[in-house]
Amino acid sequence: MKSYKDYMLFDKLPQTWCAGCSHGIVLQSIAAVMAELDVDKHDMALVSGIGCFGRVDDYLDINCMHVTHGRALAAATGVALGNPNLHVLCTMGDGDGTTIGGNHLIHAARRNINVTAIISNNYNYGQTGGQYSATTPTHSITQTSPYGHIEDNFDICKLAIAAGASYVGRATAYNPVMIRKLIKEGMQVKGFSLIEVMSACPTHYGKFNKLGEAARMLKLMNEQSVTVAQAAKMSPEELKGKLVVGVLKNEPRDDYYTEYARIIEAQRIE
Amino acid sequence: MGKTVKKFMEGNDAMVAGAIAAGARFFAGYPISPSSEVAKGAAKELPRHGGIYIQMEDELSSMAALCGASLAGKKAFTATSGPGFSLMQENLGLAVMSELPCVVYDVQRSGPSTGAATKPAQGDLMQAKYGTHGDHSIIALAPSSVQDCYDLSITAFNLAEKYRTPVIFLADEVIGHLRATVSIREPEPGEIINRKAPAPGTTQKDFRPYDYSGNMPAPMVGVGDRNLLMRTTGSTHDEKGEFRPTPENIDRVTHYLMSKIEDHVDDITITREYKMEDADTVLISFGCSVRSSMSAVDLLRKEGVKAGMLELVTVWPMPEKQIRKALQQAKNVVVVELNMGQLAGEVRKYNDYGCNVIQANRTDGVLITPKQVVDALKGGMK
Amino acid sequence: MKKEIVLSGVGGQGVVSVGEVMGLAASLYEEGLNATMSASYGSEARGTFTKTDVIISDGAIGYPNIESPDIILCLAQVAYDRYVDAFRDDTLVFYDNEEVTPREGAKGEHIGFPYRSEAIKLGSIQSANFVALGTMSKKTGLLKPEGCMKAIADRFAGKKKVIESNQKALQRGLEL
Structure with missing residues (x-):
């Protein structure tokens, strides 16, 4: 029986993230799922971008490609099509994955590229000091919204569902068991899967918005959580400010490569 | 064949x-x-x-x-x-x-x-x-x-x-x-050249996807190799592909990225010569402008001008040796290009020989004509 | 040997197709000949002036555009008017003598045929261009008719009817 430790690089610890940061919980969950699935490291490729969560590759003992800010999914598209036998994970923060990289996100979902995207959403750009991103809740305070954020924020899961992802799920960092379940199911889906993990950034977002220490932030997001079944019985008014967690979409269809392989099959001359 | x-x-x-x-x-x-x-x-x-x-x-x-x-x-x-x-x-x-x-x-x-x-x-x-x-x-x-x-x-x-x-x-x-x-x-x-693979039997412990000790890249494997894991990053990294932003490493990587190309300029450079043997007027050009230059050489030869052409097929790294040779050989060099003189600037960098460097440029979205090249020469000739 | 040939007309008359067929015929079915062809891009809408420059040579070809043609085909008045000042005394000017009125005193040897009418007689107005190619091939001896026939088959591979009607037009041109 393998353990998450078999997929990690312990000589790199302690991790770079701040005390109380949720990214470590997601890292451990990724390693744990690989152990549960007993995958060969050589079949695993992880593509990450720039940002706090982009550093997740530093601690994993698998194939890793660390790319430019926002382009992780585009690079992952190349990896997944370049070698269709791989399990490709793509780890991004909310800035990387949905703000600078938002266009790549919707197109990767639409094309149904065989990639499991894991977005650790802590509502702000932590690495550069806590500026607002496309997921920063309206009215909240960040380094660059000192008078309150006036923009509406993306719901990452709704975006992915609408764009055509095969599998979409959300969990909070309060609940690593659910994170593991969703990543595991996502990896087993052939096609584009997206798992959003609600994460705490006590150093910046938490401090700016007086949310207290990390434990309190995690407790808060758990209080905001409602399951898909519960949400189904709630009115839009009641759902305001809530986080719907669990499997939000599971409708696998043939991924890009499977479709393209049919063209190759039909046209091949060499 | x-x-x-x-x-x-x-x-x-x-x-x-x-x-x-x-x-x-x-x-x-x-x-x-x-x-x-x-x-x-x-x-x-x-x-x-x-x-x-x-x-x-x-x-x-x-x-x-x-x-x-x-x-x-x-x-x-x-x-x-x-x-x-x-x-x-x-x-x-x-x-x-x-x-x-x-x-x-x-x-x-x-x-x-x-x-x-x-x-x-x-x-x-x-x-x-x-x-x-x-x-x-x-x-x-x-x-x-x-x-x-x-x-x-x-x-x-x-x-x-x-x-x-x-x-x-x-x-x-x-x-x-x-x-x-x-x-x-x-x-x-x-x-057909394919990227160099690590020696058979290379273990993960010994595998280094990067090598900054010399001026040639390390062997690499494709992601999915059965024996070796690959690690790459756009961040300044060490031989294992791990982030290392130390002053020594940043400097080493920068120098390596220059020298792995610049040290092999002779291997990378491709140039062609047209009627250069006795030329005292040399047209230097690349890409589509080469075609106009070649015809301009023919026009000039008909007029009795000892014209020749140096074509830069490799434009980066800049074929310094070949450009210097042309500058040494010629009294007049005309740099022919569809821009305001990007190549001419490079040619002038190497002009330690007092050669008269003339620009023949066209920037109106039309290929420069052989006659325009000839006119540029005549207008700038010393 | 080097011949500079301008094929001109208006969009839809198929001067680019004729250029491609000439290039194919020279490259594939003649011994030791090279060809280049540069089409004017961006002006190929139906009804507006269009031209293509074809150079056929037994040596290397430098500058690929033509300033003063050895041979020119003018299928429309607008094309003729555009080029008439570039004609030399020895320029062979092939033109549609029902569509184009030559300028009095113009340089060049003018050779007129009713290309469009001949094509209509053959049942395909579209193939006036290949009737013209037939007359140019016959008069100049530049490209062998068999090579042009094969090149038409190459250019329109998979389109049997188009090949037949264009080859018929070429044949008609050879007979004019």
Whole structure:
């Protein structure tokens, strides 16, 4: 029986993230799922971008490609099509994955590229000091919204569902068991899967918005959580400010490569 | 000798044929004139050879996808022009830093911005080398014929694989859309260079996907190799591909990225000479302007001027030795190009010989005529 | 040997197709000949001036554009008017004598045929361009008729009817 430790690089610890940061919980969950699935490291490729969560590759003992800010999914598209036998994970923060990289996100979902995207959403750009991103809740305070954020924020899961992802799920960092379940199911889906993990950034977002220490932030997001079944019985008014967690979409269809392989099959001359 | 067939084909189509002959099996791109026929050809031909075409959402992602496919072991290419080439600069830097071989076809058009969309220009010479930020060197080849579009494509992929670097194929609208008689010769297996793999039996403990001790890239494996894990990053890294932003390492990596190209300039340089033996008037040119220069040499010879031409096929690294030789040999050198003098500036850098350097430029979206080249010479002659 | 040939007309008359067929015929079905062809891009909408420059040579071809043609085909008045000042005394000017009125005193040897009418008689107005190619091939001896026939089959591979009607038009031109 393998353990998450078999997929990690312990000589790199302690991790770079701040005390109380949720990214470590997601890292451990990724390693744990690989152990549960007993995958060969050589079949695993992880593509990450720039940002706090982009550093997740530093601690994993698998194939890793660390790319430019926002382009992780585009690079992952190349990896997944370049070698269709791989399990490709793509780890991004909310800035990387949905703000600078938002266009790549919707197109990767639409094309149904065989990639499991894991977005650790802590509502702000932590690495550069806590500026607002496309997921920063309206009215909240960040380094660059000192008078309150006036923009509406993306719901990452709704975006992915609408764009055509095969599998979409959300969990909070309060609940690593659910994170593991969703990543595991996502990896087993052939096609584009997206798992959003609600994460705490006590150093910046938490401090700016007086949310207290990390434990309190995690407790808060758990209080905001409602399951898909519960949400189904709630009115839009009641759902305001809530986080719907669990499997939000599971409708696998043939991924890009499977479709393209049919063209190759039909046209091949060499 | 490989099988040879004669064809009458367009430059952009010959680029696709050359890329596939070189072993390219992945294309990611975004349509843009005057390079779109490359995308069209790649979409049609790649699946016939077991390869993959994907049209991305923009040129940022196209170049990123190229990096990903290259890391997965594929020979990968894209084609673009002007505005698209500008967008590709971001991840061209990623390919440089991560040492991921690939070929970027830039079918140059007039600019800046949208410019005159389908009109030829050669204004990307500097961008090809200096477009992405940070110090590095790069390889760029400029075709002056449809035959070059095929033959040099094979050279471009070979250089990309040998030096683990992106190679810019600096074409232009004139050559991309020109149709001409070409010999399509299937390369022998021995003519195709593939990236160096680690010695058999290399263990993960000993495997180093990067090597900064010398001036040649380390062997690499494609992601998915059964024995070795691969690690790359656009961040300054050590031999294992792990982030290491120490002053010593940053300096070492920067010097290496320069020297792995610049130290091999003799291997990378391709130039051609036309009637140079007794020339005291030398035209220096690249790409489509070579064709006008060649005809200008013929016109000048008819007038009794001892004219010759030096064609720079490799434009980066700049063929310093050959340019210096021309400057030493000639009284007058005319630099012929469809821009305001990007190559002329480079030629002047090497002019330690008091040679009279004249510019023949045309920037109205039309190929410079042989007569205009002759007139530029006469106007600037000493 | 080097011949510079301008094929001109208006969009839809198929001057680019004729250029491609000439290039194919020279490249594939003649011994030791090279060809280049540069089309004018961006002006190929129906009804507007369009031209293509074809150079056929037994040596290397440098500058691919033509300033003063050895041979020119003018299928429309607008094309003729555009080029008439570039004619030399020895320029062979092939023109549609029902569509184009030559300028009095113009240089060049003018050779007129009713290309469009001949094509209509053959049942395909579209193939006036290949009737013209037939007359140019016969008069100049530059490209062998058999080579042009084969090149038409190459250019329109897979389109049997188009090949037949264009080959018929070429044959008609050879007989005029």
